[in-house]
Amino acid sequence: MKLDYELISNILTKFVESDQSIVDINDFVDLYDKDSQKLAHHLIIMEEKRLITGAYSHGKLGIDLEYRDGKDVYEFSPDMLWRITSDGYDFAAALNKPSVLSEIKTRFQKEGLSVVIDISKKIATKQATKFLEE
Numbered sequence: 818m819k820l821d822y823e824l825i826s827n828i829l830t831k832f833v834e835s836d837q838s839i840v841d842i843n844d845f846v847d848l849y850d851k852d853s854q855k856l857a858h859h860l861i862i863m864e865e866k867r868l869i870t871g872a873y874s875h876g877k878l879g880i881d882l883e884y885r886d887g888k889d890v891y892e893f894s895p896d897m898l899w900r901i902t903s904d905g906y907d908f909a910a911a912l913n914k915p916s917v918l919s920e921i922k923t924r925f926q927k928e929g930l931s932v933v934i935d936i937s938k939k940i941a942t943k944q945a946t947k948f949l950e951e
Contacts, residue, residue, distance in 0.1 A: 857891035868905035
């Protein structure tokens with residue numbers, strides 16, 4: 818499955834715009850209903866890159882791989898709480914800068930998440946520096 822940077826941005830936005838410091842699957846109903854397996858895949862990748870984490874001390878997301886109806890599927894535990902990390906906030910802020918997300922989608926779609934995180938920070942820093950020079 819290809820990484821969907823628009824989805825990653827939407828996920829991070831839900832964390833940032835939440836009134837609470839923690840969220841759960843109920844905060845992602847629209848994304849879950851659209852494609853729960855794609856959502857799970859992206860949440861797990863984001864956790865691996867430490868953009869998000871489980872809110873409990875063990876840090877698990879509560880998304881388990883199960884075998885059902887002849888195939889592997891992700892199942893969400895309803896009681897698991899998640900939070901965004903400081904790296905997640907940084908990446909969310911970079912993605913919200915003008916044109917950063919569109920540049921990533923058009924020029925860096927085939928790159929891995931680590932590269933895209935680094936590139937987005939560099940683009941955001943360049944934009945901020947340009948703003949300071951004006």
